[in-house]
Amino acid sequence: MRKILLALIFTSCIAFMNRVNAQDYKLGIGLRFSTPAPTLSNSVSVKYFIKETAAIEGLISYGNHFGIGGLYEIHRAVNATPGLKWYYGGGAYLGFDSQHKTYLGPTGVVGLDYKFEKIPLNLSLDWKPELDMLPGINFIPDAIGLSARFTLK
Numbered sequence: 701m702r703k704i705l706l707a708l709i710f711t712s713c714i715a716f717m718n719r720v721n722a723q724d725y726k727l728g729i730g731l732r733f734s735t736p737a738p739t740l741s742n743s744v745s746v747k748y749f750i751k752e753t754a755a756i757e758g759l760i761s762y763g764n765h766f767g768i769g770g771l772y773e774i775h776r777a778v779n780a781t782p783g784l785k786w787y788y789g790g791g792a793y794l795g796f797d798s799q800h801k802t803y804l805g806p807t808g809v810v811g812l813d814y815k816f817e818k819i820p821l822n823l824s825l826d827w828k829p830e831l832d833m834l835p836g837i838n839f840i841p842d843a844i845g846l847s848a849r850f851t852l853k
Contacts, residue, residue: 730849766796
């Protein structure tokens with residue numbers, strides 16, 4: 701938790717120091733580092749903006765479980781800081797563990813997203829709780845992650 705808090709402070713400091721107009725991005729590809737509890741924990745992340753304020757994000761997890769998931773995200777600008785947005789959304793996931801159990805359920809997300817102006821880098825910090833419907837009903841609230849993505853216009 702301390703590392704995540706430090707990452708949030710670092711991202712916020714960078715965002716406030718880099719006040720020049722930050723560029724938006726169309727596609728971001730990178731890694732998401734997360735707490736180990738959720739099915740979609742450490743993942744490869746691909747985020748694609750389908751319109752200016754909406755993105756879809758695909759995740760392929762390689763953590764404690766193998767899993768795939770998708771999210772639909774609504775992005776809103778934080779007017780005080782160019783390049784900084786907050787977002788929320790939802791989606792679903794499917795995962796498998798080493799004991800051949802199948803995990804399936806909905807997931808939500810809320811977070812901060814920052815795109816650096818002068819380099820093709822995007823950082824996101826989010827909370828992505830999951831609700832297992834399979835193999836049994838189980839809510840996983842401790843799903844905090846930090847993503848770093850290479851961006852393309």
